[in-house]
Amino acid sequence: MSGAKKTAGCLINTAAKILLIFAVLLSAVTLYQNVEVVLTVKTYNVFVYLVLLIAVIAAALYFLIKFDIPEKLYILLTVFFSLVPRLCFVLLVQTPISGDFLLIYNAARDTVAGVA
Amino acid sequence: MWLEKPFFSIWCYQIPFVYYEAFILKLFGSELVLKLLNVAFMVVTNVLIYMIAREWAGPRAAFAVAVLYSVYPAPVLLSSVLTNQHISLMFLMLGIYFYIVNPSWRRILLSCLCLFLGNLMRPEAVLVIAAMLIHTFISFIEDFKWEYIRTALSKTLVLIASFIFLTGAASALLKITGAAPCGISNNCPEWKFVLGLDTESIGVYSEKNAYILNISDPRLRHEEAEKAISDSLRKCKSMPLFLWEKTKRMWANMESDTWSLIHIERSRPVWNEFRCFTFEKAINNIISFDKAVYILLYILIITACVILWLTPAEGNHRAFFFTALILVNYFVYLLIEIQTRYRYFIMPSFFILYAVVFRECFKKADMYFKKGDADLNPN
Numbered sequence: 001m002s003g004a005k006k007t008a009g010c011l012i013n014t015a016a017k018i019l020l021i022f023a024v025l026l027s028a029v030t031l032y033q034n035v036e037v038v039l040t041v042k043t044y045n046v047f048v049y050l051v052l053l054i055a056v057i058a059a060a061l062y063f064l065i066k067f068d069i070p071e072k073l074y075i076l077l078t079v080f081f082s083l084v085p086r087l088c089f090v091l092l093v094q095t096p097i098s099g100d101f102l103l104i105y106n107a108a109r110d111t112v113a114g115v116a
Numbered sequence: 117m118w119l120e121k122p123f124f125s126i127w128c129y130q131i132p133f134v135y136y137e138a139f140i141l142k143l144f145g146s147e148l149v150l151k152l153l154n155v156a157f158m159v160v161t162n163v164l165i166y167m168i169a170r171e172w173a174g175p176r177a178a179f180a181v182a183v184l185y186s187v188y189p190a191p192v193l194l195s196s197v198l199t200n201q202h203i204s205l206m207f208l209m210l211g212i213y214f215y216i217v218n219p220s221w222r223r224i225l226l227s228c229l230c231l232f233l234g235n236l237m238r239p240e241a242v243l244v245i246a247a248m249l250i251h252t253f254i255s256f257i258e259d260f261k262w263e264y265i266r267t268a269l270s271k272t273l274v275l276i277a278s279f280i281f282l283t284g285a286a287s288a289l290l291k292i293t294g295a296a297p298c299g300i301s302n303n304c305p306e307w308k309f310v311l312g313l314d315t316e317s318i319g320v321y322s323e324k325n326a327y328i329l330n331i332s333d334p335r336l337r338h339e340e341a342e343k344a345i346s347d348s349l350r351k352c353k354s355m356p357l358f359l360w361e362k363t364k365r366m367w368a369n370m371e372s373d374t375w376s377l378i379h380i381e382r383s384r385p386v387w388n389e390f391r392c393f394t395f396e397k398a399i400n401n402i403i404s405f406d407k408a409v410y411i412l413l414y415i416l417i418i419t420a421c422v423i424l425w426l427t428p429a430e431g432n433h434r435a436f437f438f439t440a441l442i443l444v445n446y447f448v449y450l451l452i453e454i455q456t457r458y459r460y461f462i463m464p465s466f467f468i469l470y471a472v473v474f475r476e477c478f479k480k481a482d483m484y485f486k487k488g489d490a491d492l493n494p495n
Contacts, residue, residue: 005260008256008260009257009260012253012254012256012257012260013257015253015254016254016257016433016436017425019250019254019436019439019440019443020421020424020425020439022443023417023421023439023442023443024418024421024422026443026446027414027417027418027421028418029363030363030367030368030414031411031414031415031418033363033364033367033368034367034368034407034410034411034414035411036364036368037364037368037369037370037407038407038411041370043370043400043403043404043407045401045404046404046407046408046411047408049404049405049407049408050408050411050412052408053405053408053409053412054412057180057184060180060183061180061474061477061478061481064176064179064180064478065176065478065481065482065485066485069179071175074166074175074176074178074179074182075163075166077179077183078162078163078166078179078182078183078186079159079162079163081162081182081183081186081187082158082159082162082163082182082185082186083155083159085186085187085192086154086155086158086159086191086192086195087152087155089192089193089195089196089376090148090151090152090154090155090195090196093196093376093377093380094196094379095196095197095375095376095377095379096378096379097147097198098378100123100130101197101198101199103121103123104130104133104134104137104198104200105137105147105198106118107118107119107121107124107134107138108134108135108137108138108141109138109141110118111118111134111135111138112138112141112142115117115118
């Protein structure tokens with residue numbers, strides 16, 4: 001019984017490792033493809049942003065290590081950081097409705113008008 | 117009569133979203149409210165990223181991940197688009213949250229309800245359910261006892277059975293009431309495969325085989341779709357090259373700004389005082405920043421997988437749910453139509469998964485700084 005248990009445990013562990021191998025392989029391939037795309041379209045400033053981003057994340061992590069922030073504040077700050085760019089974008093960029101989205105929107109308006 | 121249009125009789129799954137929009141328009145009468153609700157759904161999704169990641173990575177790592185997702189430009193660029201992706205993703209993430217965090221029977225039923233609502237808006241719950249099945253199997257490692265296996269299996273199976281029941285019931289109800297005369301399923305599921313396996317267009321939308329949609333007999337349509345797919349595959353000179361190009365277009369192409377910024381006059385300056393800084397330059401910088409976050413994401417995912425490999429799976433089995441979801445999503449898009457916009461669904465999983473990396477950073481840093489403090493204050 002214990003032997004069977006051990007074998008099953010080993011089997012699940014192997015499945016988990018296979019999952020990880022696939023994830024690493026696909027991520028490595030995608031990473032390569034992304035770098036290839038950046039080099040092809042010659043948007044080298046991506047690498048500048050990457051370095052800046054890593055520096056900002058390192059500084060943010062240092063800040064989080066050094067200062068104890070109450071856990072409740074994390075949720076409020078997440079809401080704030082999430083809300084501001086999205087709200088600004090929606091209010092400032094007045095995207096016209098087009099394509100399939102327009103078809104769906106017009107259907108919704110027809111429904112409201114009683115033309116289903 | 118919009119219900120009679122071919123778009124809604126073929127893609128019937130779009131109908132519930134029409135009723136959602138109609139409901140909001142009836143209540144508020146404004147398109148802006150729909151966009152503001154998009155923002156609200158996105159914020160909830162962001163908070164859910166924090167709450168799920170907190171479960172195994174702690175609050176600090178989860179917060180770092182959530183903030184990075186909040187400034188990641190790709191979802192922001194979609195916020196003003198009236199797509200069903202925002203509301204659907206929020207419900208699916210809520211379903212995942214109830215399934216992953218303390219999955220009691222009550223929460224499993226809540227998870228099922230959320231998956232059903234998310235699927236009603238955009239049918240992507242099947243990917244989540246596939247990942248749940250893989251995760252249930254992996255989670256046996258936590259406690260390999262018959263009692264545990266039976267409970268975990270029955271919870272997942274009840275969730276799937278209830279989901280199928282709710283979806284069937286909703287479809288029947290909408291059919292009976294005449295709200296969706298053809299139901300709410302996809303009446304031409306083979307079309308996505310015709311597009312996805314089109315080796316000429318490399319899996320992106322093309323009008324070449326659109327005549328298939330006009331065939332009303334499902335059997336004939338299915339046959340024609342099969343013929344189109346086998347023709348396309350026969351003409352393909354190299355299958356690995358096709359898959360390479362397809363995955364590159366789906367997972368590596370620069371983010372598309374055409375969904376929300378197509379109306380912007382690109383040569384116009386952003387500020388009159390700085391005439392050389394045009395909208396073209398501003399948008400290109402946003403897209404470049406997006407790519408930088410995206411590349412960093414893949415570096416961190418590889419690191420996260422290495423960490424998961426090195427640490428025992430028992431304590432980390434929840435992270436395997438997201439690994440499975442990413443892999444399922446990746447393999448599905450090898451077969452069906454691709455657009456960079458379709459990455460939107462899976463991106464939160466990437467962010468949640470790499471919280472593992474930040475968790476290790478905090479663990480190491482805490483040890484280092486505590487040691488430092490002890491050195492300074494030996495008493």
